[in-house]
Amino acid sequence: QVQLVESGGGSVEAGGSLGLSCTASGRAAYNSNYWTWFRQAPGKEREGVASLYTADDSTYYSDSVKGRFTISRDDAKNTVYLRMNSLKAEDTAMYYCAAGKLYGAWNQREAYLYWGQGTQVTVSS
DSSP: OOOEEEEOOEEEETTOOEEEEEEESSHHHHTOSEEEEEEEOTTSOOEEEEEEETTTTEEEEOTTTTTTEEEEEEGGGTEEEEEEOSOOGGGOEEEEEEEEEOSSOTTOGGGEEEEBOOEEEEEEO
């Protein structure tokens, strides 16, 4: 059974920073081609914010977080991270990690096989 477990969410003031972690329980999940962080705010669709292509460590970011968020990984810990700086109120959302992209673009949520349970990020202005 593959499991992804996120941690690190919380509350922070605008301009602050938070770091999220996503740990895979099994090597099969960690060997995924893409690791991607999505987020979903109340009343909005789930959107991709950052992705890492494991074959060459290429990274992809949505325009809304480019320059502020950084995705990275630690192979020894089967863990992918999302470092979030200069946070804004509009970054408030439930953040999910996903792995095992089957097709399509990096931010196509329907394409992912594995999902974590989510961790809440709240940014107060």
